[in-house]
Amino acid sequence: MTKQTMSGPWHSPAKLNLFLYITGQRANGYHDLQTLFQFIDCCDQLYFTVTNDNNISLDSQLDFPAEDNLIVKAARLLQQHCAIQQGAAIKLDKHLPMGGGIGGGSSNAATALLVLNHLWQCNLSEQELASLGLQLGADVPIFIHGHSAFAEGVGEQVQAVEIDEPWYLVLHPEVHVSTQSVFGHPELPRNTPKRTWQQLLVENWQNDCQEIVAKVYPEVAQALGWLLEYAPSRMTGTGSCVFAAFDTEREALSVLNKRPKNISGFVCKACNQSPLHRQLANEKTLINTAGF
Ligand SMILES: C[C@@](CO)(OP(=O)(O)O)[C@H](O)COP(=O)(O)OP(=O)(O)OC[C@H]1O[C@@H](n2ccc(N)nc2=O)[C@H](O)[C@@H]1O
Numbered sequence: 001m002t003k004q005t006m007s008g009p010w011h012s013p014a015k016l017n018l019f020l021y022i023t024g025q026r027a028n029g030y031h032d033l034q035t036l037f038q039f040i041d042c043c044d045q046l047y048f049t050v051t052n053d054n055n056i057s058l059d060s061q062l063d064f065p066a067e068d069n070l071i072v073k074a075a076r077l078l079q080q081h082c083a084i085q086q087g088a089a090i091k092l093d094k095h096l097p098m099g100g101g102i103g104g105g106s107s108n109a110a111t112a113l114l115v116l117n118h119l120w121q122c123n124l125s126e127q128e129l130a131s132l133g134l135q136l137g138a139d140v141p142i143f144i145h146g147h148s149a150f151a152e153g154v155g156e157q158v159q160a161v162e163i164d165e166p167w168y169l170v171l172h173p174e175v176h177v178s179t180q181s182v183f184g185h186p187e188l189p190r191n192t193p194k195r196t197w198q199q200l201l202v203e204n205w206q207n208d209c210q211e212i213v214a215k216v217y218p219e220v221a222q223a224l225g226w227l228l229e230y231a232p233s234r235m236t237g238t239g240s241c242v243f244a245a246f247d248t249e250r251e252a253l254s255v256l257n258k259r260p261k262n263i264s265g266f267v268c269k270a271c272n273q274s275p276l277h278r279q280l281a282n283e284k285t286l287i288n289t290a291g292f
Pocket residue numbers: 017029030031032033035100101102103106136137138139140153154155179180183236237238239
C-alpha cells in the first residue's frame with residue numbers, strides 16, 4: 001500500500017456577529033435574522049490524510065464522540081453526496097472556545113468540506129458546498145463563502161460586504177451558552193423591524209440575544225459590564241463571548257491585560273477574507289471566489 005501524505009495545517013477561523021437582529025420566527029421554529037459576520041484571525045487547525053478505504057476518522061482533544069463532531073458529519077456528507085470511494089484521517093487542533101458564539105464548530109465543518117472537496121477532487125462549486133453545509137448548521141455557508149457578509153433568513157441569504165478591519169478584544173466568560181436554549185427563551189425579542197443594509201450600516205449595532213443571555217448568565221453580564229468601561233461592547237451570536245473594537249493591537253492588549261482574573265480573553269485582527277480562503281487561493285483550488 002502506498003504511504004499517504006498529510007495535508008495541513010488548514011485554518012478554521014472564528015467569526016464575530018457585529019450585529020444580530022431577530023426579525024421573525026418561521027413555522028418550523030427557526031428564527032429569521034439580520035446579522036453581520038466578520039472573520040477574525042484566531043483559528044483552529046485541521047490536518048487531513050486521504051485514505052484508500054472509505055473510513056472517516058477524527059483525532060481531537062474533545063471529550064465527545066467523533067461521530068457527533070461536525071467535522072466527521074461534514075466529511076461523510078460530502079463523501080456520500082459525491083460517491084467518493086476514498087476516506088480521510090483527520091486531526092483537529094482546537095484553540096477556539098466552544099459554545100462562545102464565535103462559530104468554531106461551523107467553521108470546522110466548512111474547512112472539512114472545502115479541503116476535502118479539493119483533496120478528493122469532488123469539484124463542487126462554492127454554492128454547492130454552501131448548500132451541503134446548510135444541512136449541518138445555519139452558519140456553515142458563511143464559512144464556505146469566506147468573506148465578511150450581511151446575512152438574512154437563517155443565514156442562507158448572504159451578501160459579501162467590505163467593512164473596517166479593526167483589532168478586537170474578545171472576552172470569553174467560562175460558560176457554555178446553548179444556541180437552542182437562547183432561541184427557545186420566551187422573553188427573546190423576535191420582532192425587530194427589518195431594515196436595509198444601508199440603514200443598518202449607519203446605526204449603533206446591537207444584538208437582540210444579549211439582554212436575555214446576560215440575565216441568565218451573570219458571567220456574561222460581568223464581562224460585558226467590565227468591557228463597557230473601556231469601549232462600546234457587544235455579545236457575538238448567542239454568546240457567551242463579548243467583544244470591543246480598537247484601532248490598534250496595542251490598545252486592545254493593554255485593556256486585555258487589565259481584565260479580571262476569572263475571565264479569559266484574546267486579541268485578534270478582523271479580516272474580511274477568511275484566512276482559510278487566503279490559503280485556498282494560494283493553492284488555486286477555489287472554483288468561485290467572486291461576490292457570491
Ligand atoms: C444565531 C447564530 C449567529 O451566528 O448563533 P451562534 O450559534 O453563532 O451563537 C447562528 O446563526 C446559529 O447557527 P448554528 O449554531 O449553526 O445553529 P444551528 O445548529 O443551525 O441551530 C441550533 C438551534 O438554534 C435554533 N435556531 C438557530 C438558528 C436560527 N436562525 N433560528 C433558530 O431558532 C434552532 O432551535 C436550532 O435547533
